[in-house]
Amino acid sequence: MxxxxxxxxxxxxxxxxxxxxxxxxxxxxxxxxxxxxxxxxxxxxxxxxxxxxxxxxxxxxxxxxxxxxxxxxxxxxxxxxxxxxxxxxxxxxxxxxxxxxPEDVDARRFERLAADGLHALESGDPARAAGLLDEALGLWRGPALADLPDRAAEASRWEARRLDARRARLGAALALGQATTVLPELAALCEEHPLDELLQALRIRALRDTGRAAEALAAYDAVRRELAGRLGTDPSPALRALHTELLATDPATAPTASAPGSAPASAGTTGNLRARLTSFVGRERDIAAVREDLRGARLVTLLGPGGAGKTRLSQEVADVASDAWPDGVWLAELAPVTDPQAVAEAVLGAVGARQTVLRGAGAEELRTNVHDDPVGRLVEHCGSRRLLLLLDNCEHVVGAVAG
Structure with a gap:
């Protein structure tokens, strides 16, 4: 031999x-x-x-x-x-x-270690999660698949997995009280990924945990403007909930009283409806009619000239009937959406289900129950829930909305 x-x-x-x-x-x-x-x-x-x-x-x-x-x-x-x-x-x-x-290949070991680390973090064991994730991330020596001639698409999948592991490791660090240590890394990552709401939430938490509540609120506002300007969407429900926590714990920013005549959204309402700051009177008959339509139809369309109050009416109906939607009322503002193909993504963003779908040679290796089709992902997200979607200002993309 x-x-x-x-x-x-x-x-x-x-x-x-x-x-x-x-x-x-x-x-x-x-x-x-x-x-x-x-x-x-x-x-x-x-x-x-x-x-x-x-x-x-x-x-x-x-x-x-x-x-x-x-x-x-x-x-x-x-x-x-x-x-x-x-x-x-x-x-x-x-x-x-x-x-x-598979254990003989660093990419597959990384995949297993990262999954175990995430599970440990979700199970309330941040110390074990940190150890597993450190081991996983330590396998990286440079850009993934550096010797593959056409590496861009395939490597992007692995880089996305690496970023997932880094997020989880940073989350473990915050759970272990290490906010000061990881804040510089979080700031750099958020600069690289300004639309990554999970990273932004970690940075805001780190600022809060280091006693910099004002900076945390400013960071949230910057993220909100970035999402509105570039995607035409609001922050995710999780990020908005974090903002609410900040307001509740910072006496300098917490509201002390309601404005005269205000009618905030019901305390039990979930979803992304914002509180209305003015009263809504004289349209009880309209509210009752739309509410009755919702009891017997899966789709109700409000028609009328601009300024007639369709948006406000829909939100008031949603508030009154919120008990019928245990998984929340979700408003998707479609006025900024100009491309019909972006409608489903905008609605996914509104309900907090935006997702990066990775493509490329061999992508099936890591893909589990992920729809490339945004409509399919939306169906998957909503199929097991009882919720109400408000699709506002949809006239210019009505075909895509109907789809």
Whole structure:
């Protein structure tokens, strides 16, 4: 048996950065040449599963396929076997399979550790979460999949997972009373991701926990303006709830009395309706009629000229009938939405269900119950809930709203 085919123990693979291979004792395994590193990357991402020849040719020689792709791939596999061991790459099912367990690949270990860390955090064990997440994030050595020729889409999925883990780690730090320590990192991340409401909420919490309530309120206001200006939406319910907590605990900003004639939203109402600061009288008959329509129809449309009070009427009806909607009343303001294709995303944002959907080669590996179609995601979010949606100022996108 030649030295290149000796089995010296399972090889471990690193793709969260430049592609590397090494023995369990840390001995590096040379993986020379960009094509060979690309092949190892593609196989490692699907460790233990056969990858068809056409898929390998496409991903290893992206944009520059050889005249005889199958033959060129076979030669490249031969080089991989000489470097990693003959049994490392197995011919199987019209393709090739890396003889490795998911735990032999840093990306898959990262995935498991990050999931365990998030579970620990959600279970109320921030210390354990911090340890797991530190181990997961420590596997990163640089940009993900650095040796994959067409890395942008695939790498973006892993970078998104890395950001999820960083968020969770920062949340664990706040739970452990380390707000002062992580505040600089949070500020930098929020600068990079100004529309990431989860990060923004962590930063606001960190400011609050370090006794900087005024700065926390200013940060919330900046996020609110950013969301309104760039997405035409309000902050998520969770972020608004945090703002309410800030107002309630800061005597300098908490309201001391209601304005004369004000009619705040019912205390039991959930959702995103704001308190109305003026009274609403003389339209009891209209309220009763719309309320009766809602009892017998899933869709009620209010028609009338601009300024007739359709928006206010719908909100007053929602307040009066709030007990019928245990999962809340949610207002989606569609006036800023000019693209009909953005309607569903705007409604998702209003109900606090915005989601980043990642695409690209192999995206199915991490995708679990995620709809690429915003309407599908909206149906999934609302299907198990009993709630009322108010779609306001929708005339200019009425076709998309009907859909």
């Amino acid at each position: 030649s030295p290149g085919s000796r089995r010296i123990g399972p090889v471990r693979y690193s793709v969260l950065g430049p592609t590397l291979a090494h023995r369990p004792d840390g001995t590096p395994v040379p993986v020379g040449g960009p094509r060979l590193r690309a092949l190892v990357t593609v196989l490692a991402l699907r460790a233990g599963r056969a990858v068809p020849v056409p898929v390998l040719v496409d991903e290893v020689w992206h944009g520059e396929p050889p005249a005889d792709g199958a033959a060129a791939l076979q030669a490249l596999v031969g080089r991989a076997r000489r470097a990693l061991g003959h049994e490392a790459v197995v011919s199987a099912d019209g393709g090739y399979r890396l003889a490795a367990d």
